[in-house]
Amino acid sequence: MSKEKSTMKAWQSNAFGLENLKLVQVAIPSPKTHEILIKVGAVSLNFRDKAIIDGIYSPEMIPFPFIPVSDTAGTVVAVGTDVQKFKVGDRVISHLYSHWMDGKPAHNEPEFCLGAPLPGGLAEYMILEAESAVAAPASLTDEEASTLPIAALTVWFALVNHGNLQPGETVVLQGAGGVSIFGIQIAHALGARVIVTTSSDEKGQKARTLGADEIINYVTTPNWAKEVNRLTNGIGADHILEVVGGEGLNDSVEATRVAGQITVIGFLAGQTTALNLMPVIFKQTKIQGIAVGHLKALEEMNKAFDKYNIKPVIEKVYPFEDAVEAYQHLAKGAFGKIVIKVS
Known part of the structure; x- marks a missing residue:
């Protein structure tokens, strides 16, 4: 990195609301002994990023x-004196829960x-703790690698x-957003049968090309849970990734087999639900909340992406100057991920 360059462009928010996200000039941070400075290549947007800007995601924690923006890929340009894990020139990606390395998460x-x-990556440079960064998959570009961390x-x-997913088990995925698309690719690569619910036959056909075995259009088939049971000979799915939340959680219980697992990872339709407990009890349904994962799992997953040659699906890459438009696109929905190319 040039010694003359001391400032960088960064998108900074001073208050809730997308209108308060502004492109500014700020000082380039210097890495402490245990940190690395990366030149950001690309970032990807998640629902979390929009919810933070909108003030509906833990607003009391926003400084x-x-x-x-949490999900970042870039190249190391400076390292602290104690850093052994990376060297200048290495390509890395960020890890959302920067202190969660393995095992159960801590309370904080x-x-x-x-x-x-902590500061995000919607800037030309970003500081990461060296131990919380992960080597980017060699098979992926910065734009592709930036989609992985969440x-x-x-x-x-x-x-x-x-879930301890086994070949031949059935996985149900809701919609065609970034998480569900990765769900198709990962479940298919690991030998599962994949059922996708979507409001669009066109998106359904795209999902098939990625490995989906069955498509349920929930507009023309509103009782999608009944259709899941029909497609599984009355047994139900082994795994459902619940991204909708709200009252739809009851539909997921109906669509899951006895002792099946529902993983709650999103709340697109609301953060609260009126859950009918009797089916949960009688079916002995496992409902597991998931907030991303630990660093060891990210490292293992990256190896699998190289092994299975999984390529993230990106709907559009926006230039750095058009970050606000990227957020607006995310709000409207996308097939796959929205990425912002920084450098």
């Missing part, structure tokens, strides 16, 4: 002004999340670490 993991409350890891942690 104004702040640089948003949210205090160490990137993109709020969306892909959430799926991997849900299906592999918690």
Whole structure:
């Protein structure tokens, strides 16, 4: 990195609301002894990023002004004196829960999340603790690698670490957003049967090309849970990745087999639900909340992406100057991920 360059462009928010996200000039941070400085290549947007800007995601933890966006890929340009894990020139990706390395999460993991409350990657440079960064998969570009830290890891942690997914089991995925697309690719690669619910036949056909075995259009087939049971000979699915939330959780219980697992990873339709407990009790349904995953799982997943040659699906890559438009696109929905190319 040039010694003359001391400032960088960064998107910074001073208050809730997308209209308060502004492109500013700030000082380039210097890495402490245990940190690395990366030149950001690309970031990807998640529902979390929009919810933070909108003020509906742990608003009490947001430190104004702040640089948003957690999921980042870039190249190491400076390292602290104690850093052994990486060297200048290495390509890395961020890890949302920067202190959660393995095992069960600590009670205060949210205090160490990137993109709020810790500074995010929507800037030309970013500081990461060396131990919390992960080598980027060699087979992926920065744009592709930036999509992995939340969306892909959430799926991997849900299906592999918690779900112990086995070949031949049935996985139901809701919609065609970034998480669900990764769900199709990962479940298919691991030998599962994949059922996708969507409002669009066109998106359904795209999902088939990625490995989906069955498509349920929930507009023309509103009782999609009944259709899941029909497609599984009355048994139900082994795994459901619940991204909708709200009252739809009852439909997921109906669509799951006895002792099946519902992994709650999203709340698109609401953060509260009126859950009918009798089916949960009689079916002995496992309902597991998932907040992404630990660093060890991210490292294992990255190896699997190289092994199975999984390529993230990106709907659009926006230039750095058009970050606000990228957020607006995310709000409207996308087939796959929305990425912002930084450098």
